[in-house]
Amino acid sequence: MSCRNKLDTIFRSDLRDLMLISYVVLGNNAVTNRYIERTYRMPVQAWSALFAIVMFPGIKAKEIRALFPRPQNTISRAVSLLEARGLIEQRASAADGREKELLATAEGASLLAEIRAASVARQEELFAPLTPAERETFFELARKIAASPQLLETRTMAIDPESGKDGGSGPD
């Protein structure tokens, strides 16, 4: 059985949906991450953070976390890297001394525009197999999944089963 046939078999198995979406995203990430890393010497979450900061001037680190589901220290490090390179500036929040408002510098905005153009090109390449109508359908369906709370708050894979506070045995 060839690798191609093995892949088809997996995409006919009981886990076909998860396997397929993982395949697509792992494959795309391998391509994208390597490019960003080599070309700009920064991890993907750094440019994601820069994207968020350019889109939403004054955004807080905590809010970036809601946009890109990554651990808190990952965002913290990405912000440090961006600041060390002069791509963003941090400004203490007037309302809350713990928070820091993040703002892109001119260099940051310029660099983001460059990475963004490359990302849009990659996006078009990746979605080229779909017609515009199919692409819209795909987007809407993925949107439904993204909008549902169980994407981030699982019941089936709840951790801490001994306390049962997140488990399936509690009241609903």
Add this chain to the structure above:
Amino acid sequence: MSCRNKLDTIFRSDLRDLMLISYVVLGNNAVTNRYIERTYRMPVQAWSALFAIVMFPGIKAKEIRALFPRPQNTISRAVSLLEARGLIEQRASAADGREKELLATAEGASLLAEIRAASVARQEELFAPLTPAERETFFELARKIAASPQLLETRTMAIDPESGKDGGSGPD
């Protein structure tokens, strides 16, 4: 602007497709990886490899790589871990002394069945927002993307631009 509104804005931007699919998969991975890691003390690729070995007895490490787009040494380590735990066995290939045929042990098959059941449950949870017809449509569209060569072989994000051998400047 709330986090919810920020997210909506991102999903209306020029990078909405990539952002959305990344959001879904990063969010799901956070949930799934944490669970597998905590419950079974193994990285996700280890159970992916076990899945492949149970599905295709005698599979080679190289072939697993084609099923799960991960670096070669990642698969190599995952196989070592599975063997160290007695979940699989390696058998030298008769045809090629470099290759090793991988076979699950009874414990391996049993553990996989357990993880697999949890994964199917998670899959159903994740795709619950879609109707069966929508889910089928989503699968078919993702399938198209997975089947196209540009998923793994990019032209827009080709590395090694100085040699130009994969770059966009060459003949098409």
Add this chain to the structure above:
DNA sequence: CAAGAATTGATCCAGATGGATCTATCTGGC
């Protein structure tokens, strides 16, 4: 059948990852 090229899988190592912890600040009860 010998020498070089190619391929499989293991190992090395610099840097990344993420859970846990720490510090600083804010909020609420008294």
Add this chain to the structure above:
DNA sequence: GCCAGATAGATCCATCTGGATCAATTCTTG
């Protein structure tokens, strides 16, 4: 105002990651 608890973000550290390299084996070509 003071103290306990909550929250934002930084840092620690054990572990993981993946590109590069290595060793063993096979293929190619004459």
